[in-house]
Amino acid sequence: MKNTAIILLLAAAAGCTTKASTVDTKAEGEKLMQISRDWSRSVASHDVGKILSYWADDAVMISAGDPTLKGKPAIRKMVEGSLKDTSFKISWEPQSAEIASGGDMGYLLEGTKIVANDSTGKPVTHTYKGITIWKKQADGTWKNVVDILSPESSQK
Numbered sequence: 001m002k003n004t005a006i007i008l009l010l011a012a013a014a015g016c017t018t019k020a021s022t023v024d025t026k027a028e029g030e031k032l033m034q035i036s037r038d039w040s041r042s043v044a045s046h047d048v049g050k051i052l053s054y055w056a057d058d059a060v061m062i063s064a065g066d067p068t069l070k071g072k073p074a075i076r077k078m079v080e081g082s083l084k085d086t087s088f089k090i091s092w093e094p095q096s097a098e099i100a101s102g103g104d105m106g107y108l109l110e111g112t113k114i115v116a117n118d119s120t121g122k123p124v125t126h127t128y129k130g131i132t133i134w135k136k137q138a139d140g141t142w143k144n145v146v147d148i149l150s151p152e153s154s155q156k
Contacts, residue, residue, distance in 0.1 A: 029097030
């Protein structure tokens, strides 16, 4: 009986160690960077629902000189307004990713370009550095929870 108890304890301990999986943070970082690239490409579709699907319901968006947007309804209004401007184009490319050791949070450093016509109708390109913070959802998908843009330079 004593041997059976020891075997059961050892089996339970082994089960605990195998359940605690190690997160491959490099692979998760690559996955998150690809999600960001897919999101950037989705903007060209002008599909507001698809674009919004990458943000969490309670996401926050911070951009220098603009009011902070909190939640999908506020972000939706901004997206819809931006897409009404036919000269507006936005794209970004993730430059690096960091994933928490637990694999449930991560952030990307990104380069962003926005092109829109100025008041004279001439296209102006604005470049930004961005930080996006992501949280893994219960279903395993990544959602953007904080989106921060800071102007880098302006070119005419």
